[in-house]
Amino acid sequence: MRRAQTFTWGGLVVGLSAAILVAFIGIPVGALIARGFIEGDVLEALRSPVATTALWLSLATSAIAVAVAVALGTPAAYLLARRSFPGRSIVDTLIDLPVVLPPVVGGLALLVALGRNGVIGGPFDAAGVDVAFTTGAVVLAQLFVAVPFYIRAARAGFESVDRRLEAVSATLGAGGWRTFRRVTVPLALPSLIGGAVMCWARALGEFGATIMFAGNVFGRTQTMPLAILEAIETDVDAALAIAIVLIVLAFAGLLVFKGLARLGGRVL
Amino acid sequence: MTGWVSALVLRYRSGGPDSLTAWRAVAVAGLVAMLVSGACGPVHDDEISVYAAASLRDAFTEIAREFEETRPITRVVLNFAGSQVLRAQIERGAPADVFASADEVHARELEAASLLATSPRAFAANALALAVPADNPRGLGTIEELTYADVRLVMGVADVPVGRYARAALQRYALAIGNDGLVGAVLDNVASFETNVRLVAAKLELGVVDAGFVYRTDVLASDGALVEIALPPAAVVAAPYPIAVTQRAAGRAAATAFTDFVHSPAGQRILEAHGFQTFG
Numbered sequence: 001m002r003r004a005q006t007f008t009w010g011g012l013v014v015g016l017s018a019a020i021l022v023a024f025i026g027i028p029v030g031a032l033i034a035r036g037f038i039e040g041d042v043l044e045a046l047r048s049p050v051a052t053t054a055l056w057l058s059l060a061t062s063a064i065a066v067a068v069a070v071a072l073g074t075p076a077a078y079l080l081a082r083r084s085f086p087g088r089s090i091v092d093t094l095i096d097l098p099v100v101l102p103p104v105v106g107g108l109a110l111l112v113a114l115g116r117n118g119v120i121g122g123p124f125d126a127a128g129v130d131v132a133f134t135t136g137a138v139v140l141a142q143l144f145v146a147v148p149f150y151i152r153a154a155r156a157g158f159e160s161v162d163r164r165l166e167a168v169s170a171t172l173g174a175g176g177w178r179t180f181r182r183v184t185v186p187l188a189l190p191s192l193i194g195g196a197v198m199c200w201a202r203a204l205g206e207f208g209a210t211i212m213f214a215g216n217v218f219g220r221t222q223t224m225p226l227a228i229l230e231a232i233e234t235d236v237d238a239a240l241a242i243a244i245v246l247i248v249l250a251f252a253g254l255l256v257f258k259g260l261a262r263l264g265g266r267v268l
Numbered sequence: 269m270t271g272w273v274s275a276l277v278l279r280y281r282s283g284g285p286d287s288l289t290a291w292r293a294v295a296v297a298g299l300v301a302m303l304v305s306g307a308c309g310p311v312h313d314d315e316i317s318v319y320a321a322a323s324l325r326d327a328f329t330e331i332a333r334e335f336e337e338t339r340p341i342t343r344v345v346l347n348f349a350g351s352q353v354l355r356a357q358i359e360r361g362a363p364a365d366v367f368a369s370a371d372e373v374h375a376r377e378l379e380a381a382s383l384l385a386t387s388p389r390a391f392a393a394n395a396l397a398l399a400v401p402a403d404n405p406r407g408l409g410t411i412e413e414l415t416y417a418d419v420r421l422v423m424g425v426a427d428v429p430v431g432r433y434a435r436a437a438l439q440r441y442a443l444a445i446g447n448d449g450l451v452g453a454v455l456d457n458v459a460s461f462e463t464n465v466r467l468v469a470a471k472l473e474l475g476v477v478d479a480g481f482v483y484r485t486d487v488l489a490s491d492g493a494l495v496e497i498a499l500p501p502a503a504v505v506a507a508p509y510p511i512a513v514t515q516r517a518a519g520r521a522a523a524t525a526f527t528d529f530v531h532s533p534a535g536q537r538i539l540e541a542h543g544f545q546t547f548g
Contacts, residue, residue: 115476116405116420132476133420133459215422215460215471230425230463236360 036240045241077154107212157191321370385518388510434481444502
């Protein structure tokens, strides 16, 4: 009896804490959506060139950023999971740094390095290539802040793969690349997809680094978060409408890809 | 806020035996009170909020300090942003007592919406300035050169006063020289549109763009990091700064005293020291 009561109290605390947290995130988002539908015209906002242009730019840049994150982040995550090398903990910490940095600091760092007078930007400028304040800069800003989310997850995925299975594959005559492709990646796939999804979500919502490094130009670098800020300063209802589009898009994207990750885990 | 929590504690204490549940409730109530009241600090008895254009940051910080010395019972809380942002905040009920704008448009709009208690009155004027980083990497010297293909500019958005003044200057100049395509060609070279002049100045000072439109006061404040390129007379626009007491502070002595101080010789002297033109 006493035992059951203790259990109930514990259950109550757990349930209550979870409910508070869900309400804490759910109520503000719900309130914003409700207010947006009551005061603003979401459909009209969806038709406005500011919103549609920003929407496509956001989708395109975040997709490219994720593709680059996966292409460059997968080898990095594998190295961190499987090899020990001098300075490993430094590299590991460095990769996590963008998560902690205020994004606007990340943008400033990119600007200092890749701007016209920067160590990397200088030679590019001399060759007549602009890096900062271009659509490419939007992708770089998103990559900078979002890639740690992919590497983190991918590394955990690789670490969870039983190394004996890789050894078996090797004894069956499979080379390193073949083993990686046919054994390691499939087993780590749910983590890889999950990491890519979080990376995409972070890239989609990126603001601070983008406005600093890529600037704010309609049609070129003005992604949805930037369009929302500019609208907030003049027409808050339009801002709410664009925000709702972003919320729905992000929510649907996360939902679909998380389902995909679960499916990937079950099939393999 | 502290008073709030202790009141709750007292109520629970006097309410009955000091049971654990009651204390838990107090803890939760305290936590909720903290979350609800947020970061509200102690409210000063005679505190005024001055919402001032971003370009007034240095001058108004100094003015507020001297004002507090002449009136020790009053504390001035400053909020700097693009004038269009401040106006939008006031329109949505922000607790501003004084509004100092970098152009007349935003002050007039607030007055038309009956959100000002006093009529906006100009207290100083600034000058639009075409500025380049001190090393002037592209060797720019004229407005026409801003249209060259490899030139990257930074400017204010259309709503922020410095962006509006810059567009007005370009339009006037284009008209004077009869070059219809000039404004569009300059705008095509803008790498970023910023929401206040300090952000424009920051990108210039970083040297990551070639030129931008700021105020003369920003060039002065940059301590040599920025150099002003003289605008032709046809491109000169007036940039008067009006100030007013907001409706919510109507009749508040401290708010009126602050605007009076800005107009006073002491206030005007500080503004002049920061490069503003005054009407003294």
